[in-house]
Amino acid sequence: MSREIDPRLLARLTAGRTTRRRFLGGSAAAAAGLTLGSSLLAACGSDSDTSTTATDAGGPASGTLRISNWPLYMADGFVAGFQTASGITVDYKEDFNDNEQWFAKVKEPLSRKQDIGADLAVPTTFMAVRLHQLGWLNNINHDAVPNIKNLRTDLLEASVDPGREFSAPYMSGLVGIAYNRAATGRDLTTIDDMWDPAFKGRVSMFSDAQDGLGMIMLSQGNSPENPTTESVQQAIDLVREQKDRGQIRRFTGNDYADDLAAGNVAVAQAYSGDIVQLQADNPDLQFVVPETGATTFVDTMVIPYTTQNQKAAKAWIDYVYDRANYAKLVSFVQYIPVLSDMTEELEKIDPESANNPLINPPQSVLDKAKGWAALTDEQTQEYNTAYAAVTGG
Amino acid sequence: MAEVAASSRQRSKIAPYLMVLPALVYLGVFFVVPFFTLARTSLSETSGSVFLPTLTFAWDFGNYTQAFSEYREPILRSFGYAFVATVLCLLMAFPLAYVIAFKAGRYKNLILGLVILPFFVTFLIRTLAWKTILADEGWVVSALGTVGLLPEEGRLLSTSWAVIGGLTYNWIIFMILPLYVSLEKIDPRLLEASKDLYSSATRSFRKVILPLAMPGVLAGSMLVFIPSVGDFINADYLGSTQTTMIGNVIQKQFLVVKDYPAAAALSLVLMLIILGGVLLYTRALGTEDLV
Numbered sequence: 005m006s007r008e009i010d011p012r013l014l015a016r017l018t019a020g021r022t023t024r025r026r027f028l029g030g031s032a033a034a035a036a037g038l039t040l041g042s043s044l045l046a047a048c049g050s051d052s053d054t055s056t057t058a059t060d061a062g063g064p065a066s067g068t069l070r071i072s073n074w075p076l077y078m079a080d081g082f083v084a085g086f087q088t089a090s091g092i093t094v095d096y097k098e099d100f101n102d103n104e105q106w107f108a109k110v111k112e113p114l115s116r117k118q119d120i121g122a123d124l125a126v127p128t129t130f131m132a133v134r135l136h137q138l139g140w141l142n143n144i145n146h147d148a149v150p151n152i153k154n155l156r157t158d159l160l161e162a163s164v165d166p167g168r169e170f171s172a173p174y175m176s177g178l179v180g181i182a183y184n185r186a187a188t189g190r191d192l193t194t195i196d197d198m199w200d201p202a203f204k205g206r207v208s209m210f211s212d213a214q215d216g217l218g219m220i221m222l223s224q225g226n227s228p229e230n231p232t233t234e235s236v237q238q239a240i241d242l243v244r245e246q247k248d249r250g251q252i253r254r255f256t257g258n259d260y261a262d263d264l265a266a267g268n269v270a271v272a273q274a275y276s277g278d279i280v281q282l283q284a285d286n287p288d289l290q291f292v293v294p295e296t297g298a299t300t301f302v303d304t305m306v307i308p309y310t311t312q313n314q315k316a317a318k319a320w321i322d323y324v325y326d327r328a329n330y331a332k333l334v335s336f337v338q339y340i341p342v343l344s345d346m347t348e349e350l351e352k353i354d355p356e357s358a359n360n361p362l363i364n365p366p367q368s369v370l371d372k373a374k375g376w377a378a379l380t381d382e383q384t385q386e387y388n389t390a391y392a393a394v395t396g397g
Numbered sequence: 398m399a400e401v402a403a404s405s406r407q408r409s410k411i412a413p414y415l416m417v418l419p420a421l422v423y424l425g426v427f428f429v430v431p432f433f434t435l436a437r438t439s440l441s442e443t444s445g446s447v448f449l450p451t452l453t454f455a456w457d458f459g460n461y462t463q464a465f466s467e468y469r470e471p472i473l474r475s476f477g478y479a480f481v482a483t484v485l486c487l488l489m490a491f492p493l494a495y496v497i498a499f500k501a502g503r504y505k506n507l508i509l510g511l512v513i514l515p516f517f518v519t520f521l522i523r524t525l526a527w528k529t530i531l532a533d534e535g536w537v538v539s540a541l542g543t544v545g546l547l548p549e550e551g552r553l554l555s556t557s558w559a560v561i562g563g564l565t566y567n568w569i570i571f572m573i574l575p576l577y578v579s580l581e582k583i584d585p586r587l588l589e590a591s592k593d594l595y596s597s598a599t600r601s602f603r604k605v606i607l608p609l610a611m612p613g614v615l616a617g618s619m620l621v622f623i624p625s626v627g628d629f630i631n632a633d634y635l636g637s638t639q640t641t642m643i644g645n646v647i648q649k650q651f652l653v654v655k656d657y658p659a660a661a662a663l664s665l666v667l668m669l670i671i672l673g674g675v676l677l678y679t680r681a682l683g684t685e686d687l688v
Contacts, residue, residue, distance in 0.1 A: 104652065111449060134448060205550055205637070206533075211653075247638045253555050254637055267534040268554055381447035389654045393467075396641055396649035 069316035070095040072106075072122035074303070077175070079336035086323050092316045097122070103131040114140045114308065123311040124320060129164055130214065132171040132304045133378045141170045142307040148318040151325035154343045158370070159302065163229065164378040171304035172321045173342035175333075178291075178365070178373055179215045180298040182264060182274035186288040194295050195223035198271050204251055206270040208263055209243065211255035213384075213391040214376050216243070216273060218299030228299055228376040236387050244394045255395040264289065275301075276362045277339040291362055293372050300373040302342065328352075338363055439661035452657065460662035468646050468663065475643040476670070478557070478632075479625035482564035486572040486621045487614065489565075494576035494613070495606075498583070509577070516570055524563055524634050531559055531635070555637035563631035571620035579613025580606070615682050623671055643667055 075098040083096050100106055106127065110120045114135075127135065135141050146152050152160070152168065159173045183192050188203065198207050210216035217239045218228040224242070226235035246252050253269055254260075261278050263269040265286060279291040305324070307317045323329055327349045334341050335354035340363060350358035357363045379387070439460055441452040465472075497508050515523065530537055531554040538554075541547050550556050583606065591601035629644030636642075643663065650660035 107448070115449065138446070138449070205552065205555070250550075250639065252638050259634075262528070266529070266532050268528075268532055268552075385447045385655070389656070392649050392654045395638075396645050396653075 065090060065092055065313070065315035065319040067313050067316060068093045068095055069313050069320055070097070070121060070123045071320065072097050072100050072125040074098065074100045074126060077126070077303075077337055079332045082329070082332055082336075085329070086320060089323065090316070090319050092313075092319060094320075100126060103128050107131060107134070110308075114138075114310065117310060119310050119312065120308060122308065123313045124305055124307055124317040126174050126303050126305055129171065129302045129304055130376065130379065130384070132306050133164055134381065134384075135306060135308070136165075136170045137381070140309050142309050142311060142314060143169050144172055144307060144318060144321065148315065149322045149325065151322045154325050154327055154330075154345075156342055156344045156370075159342055162302075162375060164375065171306050172325075174303045174305050174324070175337060175339040176300055176302040176342050177339045178276040178293060178298050178300050178362075178369075179210070179218060180274060180276060180291055180293045181219070181271060182279050182282075182289060182291045183271045184264065184267065184269075184286070184288050185290050187267060187270035191290070192271065192292055195220060199246055199251055201251075203270050204249070205253050206268070207246075207252050208254045208256050208260045208269045208272040209252055210260070210273045211257060211391075211395045213387045215299065215301070216255070216395075217387070217391060218374070218376060219273070219294055219297065222297040222299075222374065223294060227374055229374050230377055231379070231383070231387070233386065237390060240390050240394055243391075247394060277337070280338045280360060280362045293369050297372040297374055300340075300375050302375065334363065340365060435661045435664060438657050439665050441658050443656075443658060447655070450655070450657070457658065460658045461666065463659060464662045464666050468643065471641050471643045471646050472667070472670075474640070475626050475667075476674075478561050478564060478640075478642065479622050479628075481561050482568065482625050483572075483618050483622045485561070485565045486569045487618060490569055490572040490576050490617065491610075491614075494573050494580050497577050498580035499585075512570060512573055520567060521630065523567065524630055527559070527563055527566070527635055528554060531562075554635060555640075557636075557640050559635040560631050560640050560642075563635045564625045564628060567628075567631065568621040568625055571624075572617035575616040575620065576610060576613040579610045583609045611682060615679065618678070619675060623675070626671055627667060 069092050071094060073096070077098070078096070083094050086092070087094055106125075113120050115138075132141070146168075149172070152172070155168065155173065159176070160168055162168075165171050181192060181195075181198065185191070187206070192198070213236075214228070217236060220239040220242055221228055221231065221235055224235070224238055226232075226238065243252070254263065256263070256272070258275070258278075260269070260272045260274060261282060264272045264274070265282055274291060276291055279289055283289050305317075305321055307314060311317055324333070325343060327343055327346060330341065330343050331346060331349035331353055334346065334350060335357050338357065341350075347358055347364060350364060361369065437454055438452060440454060440457050442455045442457050443450040443452055445451040493512070497505055497512075501508050529535065532538070533552050533554060538547065538552060541553070542551075547553070548556050548558055553559055587605055587609075588601060591605050596604065627644050627647075629642055629648050632640050632642040632645050647660050647663050647667070650656050650663060654660075
């Protein structure tokens, strides 16, 4: 049946401008096909046992580094620059489309400690934590990554990975509220504004439990930094109430942006990077961090324990963490830098991004952005199940 | 000589089996085996790590009672939507198939080609196109709004009607083609005969055309109804939070909640209800009784 269409192709066809997050749109349909095939895929996975894993010992990094990253998450010429600077050959693949999809693909080989075809991958924090808890990640020894000192301190000391032992942040973004000023006729500042009867049936929320519930919890005086069954349930109850009222039109993945751009929804939970792109076409679109706070997501570079070139992977991380190099990345992908004090370097190459509060947010905004705590598998399961009862039932 | 004859006789005995073999193997590998895995999963208990769960077979019928009690609403909604979509398909497809079969003359192939043409475009793109057509600020909504024909929500997209419309649109070809094949087979001399015997047009439709078209009606309705019940794309893209179908629930249980036994139980429940419905339907419309 034709529903097995490649979602990436679809995204390219349907979205004129595509950012990394939006690229994931429509993953539901494809993921269905993928899950069914995942066990087969896993079974066909590479069977080369990685007894040849390169060690940390002696000499500079060399050889080939295989990187698995999200589509459209790289700047032109960046990889070539690294190859010239380091002498390492990079096999760069944009084959990371969806955290769960990727996990379904690699869990079988990783559980048997078999090569997954990548020496470095870029999952979102929660997935990095899951891999770490399963014991599938190598530690990142900071001796070989001196530039890690450039990391934002809030990220360096994040509770999910204090000291950044197994995950190195790559890009971050905010999950906030986007609205179409022309449709709302006023500015929005709080979560309560989303429930204004004037916007009935024109509000969309994320179906992902963490992205969807985080800001709601903050508005109720709770925090995703230390979630409990009660505080999560309290947020879910509010969402259920609003859904039953007909206030919420859809629970979306990344496809919210289409509805927002087309004017079908006036208010949407949104990712900051998307709105930067959409504003170019529609200046009426606004992105706001609610007064009570918003959540932030961080995609991180991790080294699977099956890596064949640990040293080159660390050289790559160090290269990324150089401010001048990193500015090129930020200017291209338009997400929020994970390095501190980026304004100066950004201004040199891309003043527009440097002055955009959605790319280079002031500290006051960053202070309001909270990250989810590292959840245990059981918590993730519990929250996903409870929220799915509202979003899909 | 005798040997050759014997071996060719033998060959001709095996030949039919050889001919069905590929289909049997295919069915075995891609239907029977997954079906049993699904049935097994639906009766299993999970244990161990949440993300690498171990499924232990346990005759756990709790998954089924839970599937029924928790998701009665989306199950009923799915059957309601699929029923309405099937009826709409039938009402629209019958006149069209009739015209193609009896009245189109030399345009027959052209019209058939036009019917099939949209289906060269993939399912998802066609569905997403409806989002644009039905958009809140699109011309369809404003036109209907002017004449006061909008549903109570004041919009078309993200309503039950959009989902039913999407189902109807996406599956109607599976109603048109079988109907056309049945109608096309009708001998025009039968119609002439009924006219010669002073039958009115309505009466010859009721007594001659409809009974002879019944196999097409039956095949068409099943081809539309069955995929519609399990569909989740239309509800996902054209629906709202109030139009969740059982396909959406199953998808979510498999991919987000990762409760494989519950998802498998829901899938089987759906399959069994459809099977029961189809059996009743074929019995009621059993073509032998009507011809």
